[in-house]
Amino acid sequence: MNYKPGDIVLIATEGSKNKGIRKRPAFVIYANDDTLIACGVSRSKKLKGIPLTSKDGAIKNCKIFLHYMFTISPDIIVKKLFSITGSKKREIYKKLKQKIQLLR
Numbered sequence: 001m002n003y004k005p006g007d008i009v010l011i012a013t014e015g016s017k018n019k020g021i022r023k024r025p026a027f028v029i030y031a032n033d034d035t036l037i038a039c040g041v042s043r044s045k046k047l048k049g050i051p052l053t054s055k056d057g058a059i060k061n062c063k064i065f066l067h068y069m070f071t072i073s074p075d076i077i078v079k080k081l082f083s084i085t086g087s088k089k090r091e092i093y094k095k096l097k098q099k100i101q102l103l104r
Contacts, residue, residue: 057082
């Protein structure tokens with residue numbers, strides 16, 4: 001399956017020694033055939049992030065954490081959950097651009 005920026009996907013990751021494989025949602029920022037750049041998605045109330053609601057396609061309220069980026073292989077994606085479009089997608093990329101401009 002081809003993934004694209006704006007997709008929320010479910011990935012299988014290794015947990016700690018006793019936990020085995022865990023499944024976690026991730027927001028795709030960049031995608032090509034063999035590598036994706038993604039951000040973590042969580043329901044954590046402690047950290048600040050960009051909120052996702054049922055209006056955006058989420059089953060439960062959650063947040064995208066732009067400060068938690070990582071690369072993944074498409075091989076560890078279990079399935080695509082939904083895609084973010086419209087104004088929410090523009091909001092996410094605007095905030096991502098602001099964070100990257102801090103590197104100047």
